[in-house]
Amino acid sequence: MLLRRDFLRLITAAAGWASGTLAWGRNNPSRRILKNGMHYRLLGRTGLAVSEISLGGSPLPEWPLLLRIIERGVNYIDTSPSYGNGNSERQAGRLMKTVGRDKLFIGTKFHLRGPWSEESIVRSVEGSLSRLDTDCVDVLLIHGASEPEALTDDRVLGAFDRMKKEGKCRFTGLSCHENHLAVVGRAVDCNRYDVITVGYNIYNIDDGGRADALRGRQTGQDGFQGLLRRAAAKDIGIVAMKTLKSLVRMADWKQLEPLTPQQAMLKWVLADECVSSVVTEMMNMEEMEQDLAVPGMPLTGAESRALARLAASSSRLVCRSCGACRSSCPERLPIPGILRAWAYMECYGKKDRAREELDGIEARAVLSRCRDCGNCETACPYGLGVRSKFLAVRGFLAA
Ligand code: SF4
Ligand code: SF4
Numbered sequence: 001m002l003l004r005r006d007f008l009r010l011i012t013a014a015a016g017w018a019s020g021t022l023a024w025g026r027n028n029p030s031r032r033i034l035k036n037g038m039h040y041r042l043l044g045r046t047g048l049a050v051s052e053i054s055l056g057g058s059p060l061p062e063w064p065l066l067l068r069i070i071e072r073g074v075n076y077i078d079t080s081p082s083y084g085n086g087n088s089e090r091q092a093g094r095l096m097k098t099v100g101r102d103k104l105f106i107g108t109k110f111h112l113r114g115p116w117s118e119e120s121i122v123r124s125v126e127g128s129l130s131r132l133d134t135d136c137v138d139v140l141l142i143h144g145a146s147e148p149e150a151l152t153d154d155r156v157l158g159a160f161d162r163m164k165k166e167g168k169c170r171f172t173g174l175s176c177h178e179n180h181l182a183v184v185g186r187a188v189d190c191n192r193y194d195v196i197t198v199g200y201n202i203y204n205i206d207d208g209g210r211a212d213a214l215r216g217r218q219t220g221q222d223g224f225q226g227l228l229r230r231a232a233a234k235d236i237g238i239v240a241m242k243t244l245k246s247l248v249r250m251a252d253w254k255q256l257e258p259l260t261p262q263q264a265m266l267k268w269v270l271a272d273e274c275v276s277s278v279v280t281e282m283m284n285m286e287e288m289e290q291d292l293a294v295p296g297m298p299l300t301g302a303e304s305r306a307l308a309r310l311a312a313s314s315s316r317l318v319c320r321s322c323g324a325c326r327s328s329c330p331e332r333l334p335i336p337g338i339l340r341a342w343a344y345m346e347c348y349g350k351k352d353r354a355r356e357e358l359d360g361i362e363a364r365a366v367l368s369r370c371r372d373c374g375n376c377e378t379a380c381p382y383g384l385g386v387r388s389k390f391l392a393v394r395g396f397l398a399a
Pocket of ligand 2: 318319320321322323324325326335336339379380381382383384386
């Protein structure tokens with residue numbers, strides 16, 4: 001039910017980025033707006049009305065296409081200091097200057113890598129603000145939170161409090177690439193975060209079936225989709241990412257035609273009422289047209305069943321980043337990080353991005369510590385062949 005308080009906040013937020021009549025009624029319970037062909041949803045307690053498709057900044061597209069995407073109604077950009085070595089933030093800053101600060105919501109991040117402190121977080125945020133050429137970001141997120149303890153660490157909370165007090169960020173958040181159940185579970189329980197950006201795709205279809213295996217070993221929480229429902233019940237905004245996993249592997253996607261696989265997968269995620277927006281990269285006109293056609297398209301039962309079949313048939317190829325293998329590894333290697341880079345190589349065809357990921361986790365050193373014991377494969381509830389993927393990554397690094 002849309003509360004009056006929420007409704008008023010939605011109007012206030014929406015009024016900043018669009019003029020004219022908003023196409024929803026006063027009693028609209030869906031927390032959604034349709035405006036100039038774009039569908040917007042309320043981003044939880046933030047009150048921001050974000051486009052159902054938002055733009056991933058790793059990397060941002062070329063300038064003319066970027067302008068076109070914004071013109072089509074996309075109003076949330078997900079960036080980070082590590083995307084393109086700061087160039088993504090610089091480009092987002094130029095964009096805000098060009099189209100107007102009030103036309104865009106910006107989410108940027110800070111890392112908790114190496115020896116970090118409250119001061120190092122603050123310095124990182126100030127660097128981001130300088131590159132973005134703005135005083136304040138809308139959502140400030142921990143980049144790739146992988147340990148639940150970090151979410152309630154005094155240094156992190158202290159930095160967020162300072163940034164909010166000084167008017168440098170409006171809302172707090174985290175992005176999560178691995179150990180989802182534990183990290184998202186802690187974010188929901190501690191209730192200190194307004195936004196969670198998390199990998200969510202058709203391979204979560206069978207999460208309920210795996211939840212028993214993970215429950216207890218991980219957090220005692222529900223499965224992943226149950227967690228999203230608990231987050232939504234606390235009015236935490238959910239932004240989905242990593243939605244287009246394993247496109248290349250899904251050879252049988254023709255059964256979904258005339259939908260493209262990208263469209264089908266975006267539709268599936270947006271069919272979840274808990275999700276406010278899906279971050280996706282649009283690097284050419286074709287991708288833009290495909291992705292921006294999706295908002296407002298209902299997912300049919302036949303499509304849903306076809307996607308479930310496709311997910312089941314390629315299930316053993318895809319790492320869910322659940323982290324269930326972590327404790328089984330005698331070297332505590334960052335297995336999901338290596339497998340994420342493998343997915344960039346093999347599924348997305350993004351070799352530069354794969355290399356960026358591998359450099360970020362010092363993959364050569366990590367891989368040299370692997371004892372080839374296979375414990376991770378035994379522990380993986382999805383039956384992934386971790387070691388064969390490690391082999392492929394070694395080959396990639398050696399090439
Ligand atoms: S095979 Fe390597 S990554 Fe897997 S558990 Fe053993 S040491 Fe860890
Ligand atoms: S390899 Fe398996 S257990 Fe490990 S994170 Fe990926 S899906 Fe989870």
